Amino acid sequence: MHTIEDIEVVRPGGTDYERVRHVYSAKGSPATVLLPRTPGETARSLAFARNQGGPLAVRSGGHGISSIATNDGGVVIDLRRLNGVDHLGGATVLVGPGARWSQVAHGLGDWGLALTSGDSGDVGVGGLATTGGIGLLGRLQGLTIDRMRAADIVTADGRLVRASPEEHPDLFWAVRGAGANIGIVTxxxxxxxxxxVVAQATFAYEMTDAAAFLRSWGDVVEAAPREVSAFLYVGAGARPFAQATVVFASDDANAASAALEPFTRLRRLAGQRAGMTAYANVPLTSGAPHSGQQGAAMHSGLADHLDEAVSGGLAELLASGRAEMVQIRSAGGAINDVAADATAYAHRHQNFSVTAVSTRPGPAFDDAWAPVRATLDGLYLSFESTHRAADVEAAFPPATLARLQRIKKRWDPDDVFSQNFDVSPAGASPR
Ligand SMILES: Cc1cc2nc3c(=O)[nH]c(=O)nc-3n(C[C@H](O)[C@H](O)[C@H](O)COP(=O)(O)OP(=O)(O)OC[C@H]3O[C@@H](n4cnc5c(N)ncnc54)[C@H](O)[C@@H]3O)c2cc1C
Structure with a gap:
């Protein structure tokens, strides 16, 4: 094993290099991959990277859609060794950024607990829990960041600080939605x-009229009790089809079947399966090594309702052939109980996250998305693969962005953490 100041390091030519160079959505050729095991080693890794100059990437699970957790010729701080999942008592748990959400779900399940994250068990804790976390328990529990009670952070100057409502509350506010801008969470x-234990249902629908179907889907989701969280995946093509995962967050089978029944009445139901299961089985998990296997581009936005404008726009996008898939995740419920200024994620009135996916990135996809984008309100950064200043401004409304810029100036004046939707005036328009 090679080390720098006792920190495990992998370099090109090393036996483990193939295992650590790429991420899920991009190939990379970093010069140095550091694998710290402790917060202190993370701080020293950061000091090493700052000394080197050149590109820096911070990586937890490597599943980021914006492909910035690797680079060419630079330093990667890979937090996979910081992957503990510990029970602190009651419902409180301590989780390392390098853990994957499947591991978290299984660990918590053993203690009679469950924490909302997302639909993929392969996603890392660090990227999701610094941005939002729109999950399949979300309408009951809120965003993943809404369940955060504290975070330990290595700041740009190498200090180890604890952020909580009592300690550095400005950092605690910022880490819940813009964490990548202000430090490395350990x-x-x-x-x-x-x-x-929850009820999980999957539904398949044939779509004769995509716009009408999406409107009805939106109505059913909004009318559902908040134990229900529902994700819809719509495939484009000559005969668009939809598949849904719906979770009822309780082990009350009778209440679950009453709550799920409206989903069976949507036209046209082509198949269904439902049952009680451990929540740990809900996030889909492959465990596949990263080779840059997911080359698709994604655009993202949020919607209050799947009204005529949103549904019509999405139906046109699907018909255009420019997007292969549209994903609609429920937000709302407990997510919207939180005040818009309580966290750096400010979108607390929208009921849906809307994402378009294309395996042919480029202007044609961007142009086809533009009319849909115009019907949406706000943006969730975790589903956006481009890095335009306009995305930063859509993700952070003016008052949020101004507050973030003040915090960034205080904690990261040199803009060390500029890779991930930089909120400094260099990345977004100054206000
Ligand atoms: C298949 C798939 C399904 C998904 N489903 C959902 C979903 O249902 N709901 C949802 O909300 N999201 C979902 N996402 C998006 C996911 O939340 C983000 O891609 C997330 O950033 C991935 O986290 P990661 O740790 O694996 O990412 P990484 O690629 O490791 O990190 C991404 C970036 O986050 C920042 N970062 C990572 N760790 C830290 C840290 N410890 N401290 C500070 N900054 C850090 C860095 O800038 C880093 O480059 C999905 C993504 C995929 C690929």
């Missing part, structure tokens, strides 16, 4: 929920 304290 552990998260979360308050989980008490629903280790």
């Amino acid at each position: 552990s998260f304290e979360f308050e989980a929920g008490m629903t280790p």
Whole structure:
């Protein structure tokens, strides 16, 4: 094993290099991959990277859609060794950024707990829990960041600080939505929920009229009790089809079947399966090594309702053939109980996250997305693969962005953490 100041390091030509160079959505050729095991080693890794100059990437699970957790010729700080999942008592858990959400779900399940994250168990804790976390327990539990009670952070100057409502509250506000801008989180304290067993249903629908179907889908989701979180995946093509994962966050089978029944009445139901299961089985998990295998581009936005404008725009996008898939994740419920200025993620009135996916990135996809984007309100950064200043401004409304820029100036005056939707005036328009 090679080390720099006792920190494990992998370089080109090393036996493990193929295992650590790429991420899920991009290939990379970093000059140095550091694998710290402790917060202190993380701080020293950062000091090493700053000394080197050149590109820096911070990586937790490597599943980021914006492909910035690797680089060419630079330093990667890979947090996979910081992957503990510990029970602190009651519903409080301590989770390392390098853990994957499947590991978290299984660990918590053993303690009778469950924490909302997303639909993929392969996603890392660090990237998701610094941006939002729109998950399949979300309408009951809120965003993943809403369950955060504290975070330990290595700041740009190498200090180890704890952020909580009492300690550095400005950092605690910023880490819940814009964490990548202000430091490297080395552990998260979360308050989980008490629903280790849930009802899970999958539905398949044939879509004769995509716009009408999406409107009805939106109505059913909004009318559902907040135990219900529902994700819809719509494939484009001559005969668009939709598949849905719907979770009822309780082990009450009778209440679950009543809550799920409206989803069976949507036209045209082509198949369904439902049952009680451990929540740990819900996030889809492959465990596949990263080789840059997911080359698709994604655009993202949020919607209050799947009204005529949004549904019509999405139906046109699907018909255009410029996007292969549209994903609609429920937000709302407990997510919207939180005040818009309580966290750096400010979107607390929208009921849906809307994402378009294309395996042919480029202007044709961007142009086809533009009319849909015009119907949406706000943006969730975790589903956006481009890095335009306009995306930063859509993600952070003016008052949020101004507050973030003040915090950034205080904690990262040299803009060390500029890679991930930089909120400094260099990355977004100054206000
Ligand atoms: C298949 C798939 C399904 C998904 N489904 C959902 C979903 O249902 N809901 C949802 O909300 N999101 C979802 N996402 C998006 C996901 O939340 C983001 O891509 C997230 O950034 C991935 O986290 P990661 O740690 O694996 O990423 P990484 O690629 O490791 O990190 C991405 C970036 O986040 C920042 N970062 C990472 N770790 C830290 C840290 N410890 N401290 C500070 N900054 C850090 C860095 O800038 C880094 O470059 C999905 C993504 C994929 C690929």
